[in-house]
Amino acid sequence: MNRREVGKTLLAGLLALGAAGRGQTPAPAPVRIAEPGQLPEVWADLEFRFAGQPCLLVRVPPPSQPSPRVLEAQGVFLTAFSRVCPHAGCTVPLPDQQRFIECGCHGSRFQADGLRVAGPAPTDLLAIRLELREGAVWAVGWLDA
Numbered sequence: 001m002n003r004r005e006v007g008k009t010l011l012a013g014l015l016a017l018g019a020a021g022r023g024q025t026p027a028p029a030p031v032r033i034a035e036p037g038q039l040p041e042v043w044a045d046l047e048f049r050f051a052g053q054p055c056l057l058v059r060v061p062p063p064s065q066p067s068p069r070v071l072e073a074q075g076v077f078l079t080a081f082s083r084v085c086p087h088a089g090c091t092v093p094l095p096d097q098q099r100f101i102e103c104g105c106h107g108s109r110f111q112a113d114g115l116r117v118a119g120p121a122p123t124d125l126l127a128i129r130l131e132l133r134e135g136a137v138w139a140v141g142w143l144d145a
């Protein structure tokens with residue numbers, strides 16, 4: 001490692017420490033999830049992991065208005081979210097036949113697109129920022145963070 005590389009490594013470490021010191025976590029590494037065509041119909045879903053968490057990619061109907069939670073990719077509308085319940089951290093199951101997700105721990109209920117219907121969870125399931133890169137959908141960060 002030359003002096004320039006040592007400097008870059010030290011700088012990256014200091015930036016990470018600074019973020020941690022401010023109560024922020026470093027951005028998770030981007031994850032390639034799938035190509036849009038792998039979800040052939042609306043409400044099809046695909047499990048993946050992001051930042052160490054179980055997550056779900058869901059094909060949704062076109063939104064009535066633009067939403068930061070929804071990515072349009074090649075004519076397909078997609079949303080993704082963590083399956084960690086924002087109430088107490090249980091992993092929520094996959095959507096049921098009625099397109100609801102009901103947390104098995106204390107009964108919080110979410111729509112199949114991750115939006116909260118009923119508590120005790122105080123928020124929606126944590127949304128993931130999606131990007132289309134070279135024909136594939138990538139998870140690149142948390143939307144609400």
Ligand code: FES
Binds near residue numbers: 086088089090121
């Ligand atoms: S952990 Fe999901 S409702 Fe409590």
